[in-house]
Amino acid sequence: MRRRYRVLLAALVLAFATGAVAQTSTTGQTALGKVTITSNGPMEGTFRGTWQWTKGVTVTSQGLTLTCDTLKVWPAKSGRDFDRVEAEGNVKIKGSYTASDKTKWSVNGSAQHAEFDNRARVGKLAGSVDLHAVNQADKSAVSAKADTFTYNQKTQTFRLDRNGQPVAMEFEPGPAPAGGKGSAGR
Amino acid sequence: MRHRRAIIIFALLALTALGGCASRGTPGTSATEARERPPAAPTATTMQHSTVKVSDPQHQWSFEGVARQVTQTGTAGPYDMVDVRGTYKKAGDPPVHMWAQRIRLDKQRNTMVLQGKVKVVGGAVTVEGDRIEYNLKTGEVVASSQTKWTFAPGEGKPEQMAAGKEGKP
Numbered sequence: 117m118r119r120r121y122r123v124l125l126a127a128l129v130l131a132f133a134t135g136a137v138a139q140t141s142t143t144g145q146t147a148l149g150k151v152t153i154t155s156n157g158p159m160e161g162t163f164r165g166t167w168q169w170t171k172g173v174t175v176t177s178q179g180l181t182l183t184c185d186t187l188k189v190w191p192a193k194s195g196r197d198f199d200r201v202e203a204e205g206n207v208k209i210k211g212s213y214t215a216s217d218k219t220k221w222s223v224n225g226s227a228q229h230a231e232f233d234n235r236a237r238v239g240k241l242a243g244s245v246d247l248h249a250v251n252q253a254d255k256s257a258v259s260a261k262a263d264t265f266t267y268n269q270k271t272q273t274f275r276l277d278r279n280g281q282p283v284a285m286e287f288e289p290g291p292a293p294a295g296g297k298g299s300a301g302r
Numbered sequence: 303m304r305h306r307r308a309i310i311i312f313a314l315l316a317l318t319a320l321g322g323c324a325s326r327g328t329p330g331t332s333a334t335e336a337r338e339r340p341p342a343a344p345t346a347t348t349m350q351h352s353t354v355k356v357s358d359p360q361h362q363w364s365f366e367g368v369a370r371q372v373t374q375t376g377t378a379g380p381y382d383m384v385d386v387r388g389t390y391k392k393a394g395d396p397p398v399h400m401w402a403q404r405i406r407l408d409k410q411r412n413t414m415v416l417q418g419k420v421k422v423v424g425g426a427v428t429v430e431g432d433r434i435e436y437n438l439k440t441g442e443v444v445a446s447s448q449t450k451w452t453f454a455p456g457e458g459k460p461e462q463m464a465a466g467k468e469g470k471p
Contacts, residue, residue: 150454159445163424164395167451195396195425196455 151177153187166190173203180211180223184230192234203230207241213249220252227265237269245276255290348373354381354388356409363392363438365407365414367400380408390414392441398424402434412439428452 153159157171166188173187185205192199209225228243241247241264248259260276262283267274276283352372356379357364367388374381383405390398403418414436416422422429422443431449436442445451 150452153451153453154448156447158447159429159443159449159451161443162441163398163427163443164441169451171447191427195427 151175153189155187161189164191164193164195175203180209180213182207182209182230184208197234199234201230201232201234204228212252221249222252224248239267239269241265251290257288257290258285259288260285346373346375354383354407356381356407358409358412358438361393363390363412363441365390365438367405369405378409380406380410382406390436390438392438395441396425398422398441407438409438412437414438426453426455428454 153167153169153173153175155169155171155173157169159167159169161167168189169187170185173184175182175184175187182203184203184207186203188202188204189198190200191197205228207227207230209223211223213221213223215221225245225247227241227245230239230241232239243263245260245262245265247261247265248257250257260283262276262278264277265274266277276285349372351368351370353366353368354372355364355366365388367383367386369383369388370385372381372383385403386405387401388399388405390400392398400416400420400422402416402420405414405416407414416434416436417432420429420431420434422434429443429445429449429451431445433446434449435444
């Protein structure tokens with residue numbers, strides 16, 4: 117069960133860090149489909165180069181919304197994916213997320229900086245990282261607070277750090293069903 | 303006496319008329335005349351339901367489109383187009399298809415401004431908004447705020463032009 121939470125949190129980090137833009141499965145396909153970005157400031161870029169948004173950015177994709185001060189995207193040469201995404205300033209994510217095992221989670225999180233390097237398959241959150249997700253079925257929850265959160269999709273390992281020290285995430289099992297045996301998260 | 307008065311009045315009138323002619327004179331005969339004469343306005347040609355093909359002399363970019371109305375100012379533009387659909391092609395890059403209520407293409411400045419229900423499609427990226435400025439030489443785009451940028455992998459095929467072309471330059 118704990119491993120399942122770890123995988124979920126890592127998946128959320130990817131979605132969070134990339135603004136639901138460049139999350140990939142092991143096959144390398146972009147998993148979250150259509151992505152829409154708007155901003156309060158002008159948008160600048162080229163169809164074969166980087167794109168940049170400023171003065172308040174909103175990214176939406178399949179039930180998840182990410183907002184930040186500025187966003188920069190480096191598309192892949194193929195035009196079908198992204199090489200890199202960086203979100204800077206007041207990064208917030210909210211919405212619902214369906215994990216690979218079909219469980220639905222409501223998500224809330226914030227950080228000062230988020231980035232995802234699709235070539236290296238590494239995602240990172242930095243600056244007052246605060247993540248919280250609640251399973252909509254059993255109301256169990258997973259949360260983490262740290263200075264940095266780094267996830268390596270290749271090795272499927274992640275690390276939470278605060279003041280240079282590793283930090284553990286917190287698990288909250290859902291309420292036990294009435295009259296039945298409770299199932300504590302493992 | 304009356305006769306003499308008439309002659310004097312006639313003389314004065316003649317002198318006034320001669321002075322007016324002298325002030326007009328012939329073109330370019332004085333600095334004052336050059337300053338007073340306004341510059342000749344460039345000729346503007348307007349065509350209805352027209353195809354526009356514009357390219358860079360160094361073949362770095364090209365634009366081809368169909369518009370309900372095209373106004374060409376001077377021999378080399380700019381071109382003002384109304385209700386336009388067209389394709390921009392920069393050397394070495396895939397084509398970019400676009401639709402707008404108005405497009406102003408300035409070949410000499412390498413700029414293109416799209417306004418009014420603008421939609422630009424390049425690969426899997428679609429940009430929709432009220433105003434988009436293009437640097438034709440570099441392919442750089444600057445769009446106004448609240449422009450909608452959509453990335454749809456697997457849906458990146460451009461819409462077919464009504465004429466059946468896939469936006470060839």
